[in-house]
Amino acid sequence: KYSCFLTHAPPCNTLGFLQKNNSLGEEGRLAGSLSERQKNLFSSVNSDRDARFRRTETDFSNMFARDLLPAKNGEEATMQFLLELVDILTNYVRKTFDRSTKVLDFHHPHQLLEGMEGFNLELSDQPESLEQILVDCRDTLKYGVRTGHPRFFNQLSTGLDIIGLAGEWLTSTANTNMFTYEIAPVFVLMEQLTLKKMREIIGWPSGEGDGIFSPGGAISNMYSVMIARYKYFPEVKTKGMSAAPRLVLFTSELSHYSIKKAGAALGFGSENVVLLSTDERGRVIPADLEAKILDVKQKGYHPLFVNATAGSTVYGAFDPINEIADICEKYNMWLHVDGAWGGGLLMSRKHRHKFSGVERANSVTWNPHKMMGVPLQCSAILVREKGILAGCNSMCAGYLFQPDKQYDVSYDTGDKAIQCGRHVDIFKFWLMWKAKGTIGFEQHIDKCLDLSQYLYDKIRNREGYEMVFEGVPQHTNVCFWYIPPSLRGMEHNSKEYREKLHKVAPNIKAMMMESGTTMVGYQPQGQKVNFFRMVISNPAALQSDIDFLIDEIERLGHDL
Structure with missing residues (x-):
């Protein structure tokens, strides 16, 4: 796996670079085809994994950070701890793309500060067990927001790219400057x-x-x-x-x-x-x-x-x-x-x-x-x-x-x-570019713009919606007001209408977060009262997710 950088470079340049800068010494040490080296590498890695990286039942309740590497005889404990952590992370990744899961499990700040079912944010003087540390890792993800969820539209930065994630893990492992x-x-x-x-x-x-x-x-x-x-x-x-x-x-x-x-x-x-x-x-x-x-x-x-x-x-x-x-x-x-x-x-x-x-x-x-x-x-x-x-x-x-x-x-x-x-910050980006190619980024961009066009076409003449500005959006930003049935007969220029409309988006957003079904941003702009700002950058999002968002806005806002 760690030879992927070499396999994409010209062999002669790769050898020259390594021999010159790493002083490998022995002439011909890296000779032979890259594919053969790669096969040998994977074979040794798999064999090594079979022998040493098998997850076993481990009691972490009496184990502490001091028992992990670089502690003497800490390798087995370290491997088991990391395998347990990988299980937590992969479960989170899997659930992120599962539309039946919530975007978030919302709690108010005071609730999280007071502690939730064994999850305590306070720092302690004495070390806590690795069991507690693993619980803390699970709960940190549990009470956070799944920004990679296909129905998370709240920020400009959304999505969870698996290659990018791998790059971030490697970057943290390298831990350099x-x-x-x-x-x-x-x-x-x-x-x-x-x-x-x-x-x-x-x-x-x-x-x-x-x-x-x-x-x-x-x-x-x-x-x-x-x-x-x-x-x-x-x-x-x-x-x-x-x-x-x-x-x-x-x-x-x-x-x-x-x-x-x-x-x-x-x-x-x-x-x-x-x-x-x-x-x-x-x-x-x-x-x-x-x-x-x-x-x-x-x-x-x-x-x-x-x-x-x-x-x-x-x-x-x-x-x-x-x-x-x-x-x-x-x-x-x-x-x-x-x-x-x-x-x-x-x-x-x-x-x-x-x-x-x-x-x-x-x-x-x-x-x-x-x-x-x-x-x-x-x-x-x-x-x-x-x-x-x-x-x-x-x-x-x-x-x-x-x-x-x-x-x-x-x-x-x-x-x-x-x-x-x-x-x-470069490795995850470089790795994604290698994995997708320029064409892959282009396809992603075009798909997101197409989805925003789909949303715009869906709501621009739909009852209960008013666009903040006329015309097709230049980017994936689609800005609109949802007008509940109770406001549709009112004079739109009246002070009472504006005051009531101003409260609609915050109320719907609050109910979204309480139910955890989806998230979308809102804000005022100049003299304009609060409106929804929908943005699409998540590669997991589909037309069905756009449909879900609109249905959810109407469900939550119908009786306001």
Whole structure:
């Protein structure tokens, strides 16, 4: 199993890499066909498993963590404990895809804090038995939410990909850090190759540029603001914001709040984040951007950065990137595209036109853990200009980034990150890409968009439903009000109607969670009262699950 990386690489390169970097010594040690080596490997693994990895009845009540490896004679206890844990995990996986199981077993915070049937969140001074630890593992899953359930539609990140899960297990077992090639050689190379492939898909020539995986889209967006400031005012790195004029950022009024948060955190000030007006579909109006840039310049401030959203959180809207790029070029501003939610559509020949002009961006955020179904977390910041990440963030820590190492130190990525320690987010994504191919991601994206079209067609003229905006959604976001029979005869513009309608979605959502049947998000937006925001990114979801959701909304909301 652990030879899969070798089997996909050219044999001569693989041998050279291993002999050069691992000093295997004996000439011809790795000679012979990979298929023969693979057969021998599986044979030895299976034989080993038969002898040593058979699950047996084990009393964990008098066993403790100290009895596991690296304890002397701890191997058998360790194997039995892990086999028991694997049983818990595989049962959970199986039930996740079983539509007869609940999405969640809801309990209020005070109930979980008080303890549930032997499940206690309080920490203890004395070690607890492995039996209790296994109970805690089961109950943690039991009282959580099955985000991979086919009827979980609550967040942008849904689904449970088995290959991605395997990648996450392996990543945790390796337990290494991404800051140097020295301690994460294969993971560092995987990251560089994958980021290059993503830049090629964006449309940057030969995939040139830079990038890094970060702890989520908010941090990726923050990187873009930091890099833009460094590009135009590099002295801020050493002298602080006093070395620059008053800098202003621009973003949609419906963009993710992380742009405003970046402005606050990086010293721009939230008042220097200008919100742009949008049309009825939630897309930035380019004329409003240019008018606000001119207003800022007239005040003597410096317009620095524009964020164009590709797939907004609520409406799923795509800002007109080409028109925004024209304005950014005219006023010499940095253009960032926040494709955290929409990035997956770049994999689809049918839908990537919604990103028209993305190749003109200076930086792009893309979260594979959203639309592409990679397990959390997996977010990339991609930059068109090579070297600027390191220029912005490098601090040359001598104890990590020695220039006289025996390998090419350009592969040490840590100094271009704002973190020191950095989790390995690449392997699960790389492994999924190998398993599915680009075509597999494309099929997944297209299927999710088709399901959202199915939902839209199902409810747009259905009694008791009103769409938040007219027209086919650009993404899988379908926004609507459910109007119970008791409200259907009321004047829709009246204060009483709006107040009552505002309570419908929260009430239905609460009943959904209490019954555990399904989950879908809701929110207000500007002057609009609470409405449902349906999003589809789960590869397990089918048309029958969409039908179930609508039936459940009507069942729970009929008597409100």
